[in-house]
Amino acid sequence: MENLKKINEQLSIATNQVTPTQLQQAAQAGFKSVLNFRSPQEEGFLSDEEKQAEAAGLEYVNLPVKPNGITEELADKIIQQIDYLPKPVLLHCKSGLRSGAMGLMYIAIKENISADTILEQGKEMGFDCNTFPQMKEFLITYISKHSNNH
Template identity: 35%
Template sequence: MLSFSTIRRINDDLAIAGQVTSAQLKEVAIEGYHSVLNLRSPNEVGFPDTEQQEAELLGLHYSNVPVNPETLDCDLTLQVLRQINVLAKPILIHCSNAVVAAAIALIHVAVSQGLTVEQAFQQVESLGLLHRSYEGDRVKVRHKGVRS
């Protein structure tokens, strides 16, 4: 059973977490997950330098798509969504504190249910995970009218 204090199952294909430990990676592999999607930047303090190697030794597919919540936009979101679509499921998506991972997972679910990326952003914003701002609130989401 996954450590739900850190790892939260969203649906049959996705779970989210903040930064995971080596033990949690092992647990994810044992639980039948096939992939890890790390949304952290290699320049971030505390970036797990050995995570890819550890994940791959456990038989997990690994991808790192750095997402800076301060500059998250539709183009980057679409890049992450494309990566989710090609990775073997189920996938553990993680960032430093699970907030960006949660936002991305919810956007993925909404888009897979037929919403545009813009509509999905609105749903995520309504949950308080992202705040649209052009003046510099917590997280800026730039929209370019891109549809998924």
């Protein structure tokens, strides 16, 4: 599958809106679930993505995230969903930045990695959170609060 960045064995990021063909490819590559961070109101949202994912044998969840509107409650829900979903999970949004940030947040919390370290790792992978300063600030605060490694 093209446009894929692997965070670890459990999580990978699609850096685009996935197509029905890519959902089939993801299932064939061994993915078990898809977590979509796009809002149905966004331009280019695949309206039947849930149906397409399920037809490919993938579990599907849509949790819309706005880069400037993420809350602690939503972040908690994302952590819980990733915990719950069968692995490996394919995370996606439009460009990969939101899904990359949410995937890195999850890894930081679960593996007790500091916000600075995980943001640097993200930057090396091509997820530069400086593009969305509010989201970056949220990640730093949330990870610092919920990780044992400040």
